[in-house]
Amino acid sequence: MTEQVVERRGRGFAASIWSWVKLISRDPAGLLGLIIVVAFVLWSIIQGILELLASYLKDPRLGWLLLPYNPFIQNLAGAFQPPSWAHLMGTNYIGQDILSRILYSIPYSAAYPAFLVVLSAILIGAVLGISAGYLGGWWDEVLMRVTDAFLSIPAIILAIVVSVLLKASFIGMIYSFIIVWWPIYARLFRAETLRVKAMDYIAAAQLYGVSPLRLFFRYLFINTIDPIIAYAMLDFGNVILGASILNFIGVGLQPGLPILGEMASDGVSWGFPKYWWWAIFPSITILIIALGFVLLGDRLQDIIGGRAAY
């Protein structure tokens, strides 16, 4: 596949999306990933809108309109119920329906952290990485050293310490993830910029006297972003997994709101495998969501990297 590395004009957006979908679906694993991700995103959007409406109209019942049960209602008599037709995924220690709690928490347990973190990291990483790759010199050296240092600590462990320093709230966790996540994107953007910088059309644009801002967006950013999109797709899964690990350990929680990682942790501490459904189902949920992104991202990387044979 020859690369077309020129200033991109907007093609028919819908048409190009559809051709990507077709490409992805040629691989059954990629197709499965696509389905999972689309379902996940759609659910998060719908549920998110319902929540917005609920707080706007001051009627919280909208939040669980689509759920089998009100996720907050307590029913001590029906606590610790194993999965049954009434409660497909069982109940927890105060009789709350686990399936409803899982569905309710998916948007903010997984979707918001993933998108917020990855998109912010891409933006920060793009600005820093592209400028480092393009300008070179001491700025580049500084950036490399700083990212080196950041990358010496495993992302999640660093996220833990930053979250703890920021008082371990949910928002604090998001901020700490963004701080921890941008170095990788800076590195990726820098590497791509170096590769692209060597191409003649950049020199041509400079000779034309293209303004730096336009150079950045229309030339550098657009042409370096392809492999990064594929990586970002995988990374959504990484952030979701990472956030759930932090939640499992007890960081980044929001009192009152069910959170997937926390549910798993509670399930374990209240009795595993006696009440296995409490720990297992939230874990499987994370697994499926992450799986979707892994399959999709893997397939995208193969396509963009030219490794896809058919």
Place this chain on the structure above:
Amino acid sequence: MAGRDFVVFVIRRLINAVITLLILLLLMFILVHAIYTTPLALARLYAGPHPTMAQLETIVKEYHLDAPLYVQFINYLMDVFAGNLGYDPIYKEPEAYIIMHYLPITLTFMIPAVILTVLVGTVLGAVAAANRNKWGDYFIRAFYVFTWSSPPYFIALLVLLVFVYWLGPYTHLPASGYVSSLLPRPKVITGWPLIDAIIEHDWAYVDSYLVHMVLPILTVFLYSFGVYTRMARNVTLDVLESDYVRLAYIKGLSRRVVVYRVGLRNALIPLVTLMVLTFALSWTGAYVAEDVFDYHGMGYITTVAITSVDPLMVYDITLFVGISVIIANFIADILYGVLDPRVRIT
């Protein structure tokens, strides 16, 4: 291979590692001071829960928290290199001392897990690449995709379910602790309980320790396996498509020789980087394994520090983890020099 060239190479790498360490310390320092902006706020880090104003002010004076930032940083550096990480308000002991007690327990099971991941992952990755798009490849890929997307606690839970609750009667593997609580700790010689027990010929302890190590090792192995094997496969694929591999084929070398002696040997070079990545990743796996299996290592005290609001402990532990990764990186750099002539001979 000129000996002198190699020594120069090692020294350069060492300097590099030290610089990275210094920058790491600087970044952590900036991080803390960006969040805790006033001396009083800083004092809270060192104080226990619910400190009085008087206690805080004493701490500010004692630790010179009101000195200019660069002075504080110099002090900090000197402290770190002297091994002084502060005094933990909750345990009432020097942090370094506490950490050195728990660190060997984590490393003793983490390192075998990493070695296992690297060995199994390299072989399976190469096999998958060599048999691209055939059954072996699909099976290995399905396996690593599954382990990669699983949250580590899920893996731990599965391991628990399978090996303790289903196969329990056959395997007798314990589900918690790192050693039977009935056995006394061996005399401290190296600080590593397992090694101490071996030196002391305390075989009951060794036996119990090893048996308790199995499930956490398995958990960490399964957790890191996905990432490593996928990359090993991709790296091997890339190498197998390169020109010199094609030329080796064209020369008439057999497929086995080309794939393993030329391909895998060259793939080892980027794989070394992956090994460091796996080491870094396995810290995360270790944390979660320690939580689920009640294994009292670094992850355990981190969790305790979080619930008892002891940010200093969390900070220092993280520093240790960072240092261990920098050391791993340094070792990897040396390995690079050994494996890749382009690096050591310019």
Place this chain on the structure above:
Amino acid sequence: MLLSIKDLFVGYRTVMGTLHVLDDVNLNVDKGEIVGIVGESGSGKSTLGQAIARVLPGNAVASGRIMVDGVNLLELSEGEMEKYRGTTVFMILQNPFTSLNPVKTVGYQLMEAARIRMVRSGERYSEDRAYEMAIQALKDLRFPDPEVIMLRYPHQLSGGQIQRVVLAMSLILKPKILIADEPTSALDVTIQAQVINLFKELSREMESAILFITHDISLAYVISTRIVVLYAGRIMEDGDVESIIREPMHPYTQGLIAGVPDLSKFVSGRVKLQSIPGNPPSFLDLPSGCKFHPRCPYVKDICKVQEPPLTRHNNRVIRCWLYGGG
């Protein structure tokens, strides 16, 4: 006839469907001949070389016959083909900087080739003998200090030196068929000349059939005894070098020659220095009929509809409706 290719077709399966790259390739090469295979980038010429050595990528499909010593190479199993590689068929690659194994010395890799040669000839392997063979080959390639080169790693050598090392490898292996895929394209012009001269000398020594693949027709003129012109995966013209240059029959060949200042003086008739308008087609979207018709100055109606077959005119093989279609 040493090498006889009949009805060769090669395609690649890709995300976009199956690309038809080579089609209806019919070619005979005798020992001692140097055939210059000339074509633009994307004409499929590298694929032809890879097909003969059977080192096509995994997603390739091939059909037809590649006959060497009475055996169809395409029908051989991997294990059987392995015995043909190196001593029967060998290939020099375009990019010298990625041709050699970066982690082994030059000496190791040359001696590896020597071992293969010895084993295939039935000789008992001796390390001393292999070393001798390697040193001798390096001397033949005009290396002033072969013992030193043996100890070097590929990244310490220049592009020209690496290509000479690979040529030394071919001297050691003595293949019956040597394929050179643009061996000088990555080199400076002066080094190019040096390598080409060595190549010419060696080809006189070895009795191999040589396929010299290039995009540069003037280079092919200097080296070859015969020229085969390839376009869009099809052979357009095939004839001995002097007559093809002086009297090119195919419009594409004429266009190629017209683009070269020195050669165009040979062509009888008034041909101005010019380039061929248009671009070579992509294999995803080949034109109907004759693949060259969109760019041909003499295009006729039949050219747009039906592809001309390969026909023989005296000593020339040509694919063009201008010369009848049989």
